Structure formats: C-alpha cells, structure tokens
Amino acid sequence: MDLTVVTYVIYLLISIALTVWVARTLSRNGRVFIGDVLHGNEKLADAVNQLLVVGFYLVNIGFVTLYLRSTDEIDSARALFEALSVKLGVVLLVLGVMHLGNVWALNRMRRRGIMERQQTPPVPPQGWTAPVGA
Template sequence: MDLTVVAYVIYLVISIGLTVWVARTLSRNGRIFIADVLQGNEKLAEAVNHLLVVGFYLVNIGFVTLYLRSADTILEARGLFEALSVKLGVVLLVLGVMHLGNVWVLNRMRRRGIMERQAPQLPPVPPLPPQGWTAPAGA
C-alpha cells in the first residue's frame, strides 16, 4: 500500500497545528513587548500584533504547502516516519527562524525607542536675527 497520501495528511495536520500554536503563543506573549516598543499605544500595538500574526500565517502555511510534495513513494511505516521527520524538522526550523527574525526586528525597534526617550530634550533654538543686507545679483 502506498503511504504517501497518509504522510501528506499527517504532515499537513501537524505542520498547520504547529504553525497555529506558535502564532498564538507569539501573539499572546508578544503583545506586551510590542506595546512597549510602541510606547504604550495599545490600539497600535494590537494592530501591529495582528498584522504580524497574519504575515506569520501566510509565510509559514505557504511554505508548508510548497514543501508538501515528495519525490519518493512511501511504501512502509519506516519510510513514513523518515519522510515526516525530515519534513517536520524543516518546518520547525523555518518557524524558529521566523520567530527569531520577528524578535530581532522588534528588539531593534525597542532599543531605538528607548534611546529616543532617553535622549536629552534640547529647548528649541530661536531664529537668528538678520546679519545684514545683500544686494541682488545683477543690480
């Protein structure tokens, strides 16, 4: 019996389940971090968080579906487990890279915001009075 279709179904169920779990975890735990990056603007933080989750789903589920195809025919249980371990391992690595990329970008934004908040606020400089008059050229 050809177990390739069984491998496809198991791969999709586990991969999409992992993607949803990681996205929800990142969304729930990242909300506070994003609010800090955006200096307490809760509505903007919620919107950015939602957009990050949607992008995360699009990229990862897109990758999962593109990586579904297998050139080998799976004929036995051992081959099923080997194919699934390779495919799921790659999906987990991609999820991890996506997570680290998000954290890196948000951390850079947070650092920049902290530096801007800690920068000394200089008083506005009044304009200088005119220094003299210059005749127009050609007159």
C-alpha cells in the same frame, strides 16, 4: 489508502498545528514589546500585532504547502516516518528562523523606542549675550 496520502495528511496536521502554536505564542508575548515601542497605544499595538500574526501565518503555511510534495516512494511505515521526520524537521527549522526573526525585529523596535525616550531635549536659550571684542 496510499501511505503517501497518509504522510501528507499527518504532515499537514502537525505542521499547521505547530505554526498556529508559534504564532499564538509570538502574538501573546510580542504584544508587550509592541506596546512598549508604541508608548502604550493599545489600539495601535493590537493592530500591528495582528498584522504581524497574519504575515507569519501566510509565510509559514505557504511554505508548508509548497513543501508538501514528496518524490520518495512511501511503501512502508519506516518510509512514512523517515519522510515525516525530514519534512517536519525542515518546517521546525523554518518556524524557528521565523520566530527568531520576529523576536529580533521586536527587540530592535523596542530598543529604538527606549533610545528615543532617553534622549534629552536641547536646553532652551537662557538669554542673549553681546559678542566679545566687537
């Protein structure tokens, strides 16, 4: 079998496994943030969490498949490992950026929710006072 094809298969297996692992980690731990932002509405938190996971999968697996093609000639085990290290390194960086972006967005949503809950409503009218000096 051609070593380029072997490189592609290994790259896809590792990249998709990493994407699934990061998505599950974000889903499991991000649900707490989303639940807090949505004031305990569990059904809505689950729905939003699922939508975020689907978007994460689409973006990352789309990137992995677009980045699959290699113009390097892979004719030895050394070339295979070098190609894999470059491709997987880029995928890991993209996953890291996506992860940090999700954490930043969830934290921003959570902070906004906390600030909204801390706002005190205005004081209701206490009575009517006649104008002075009329």
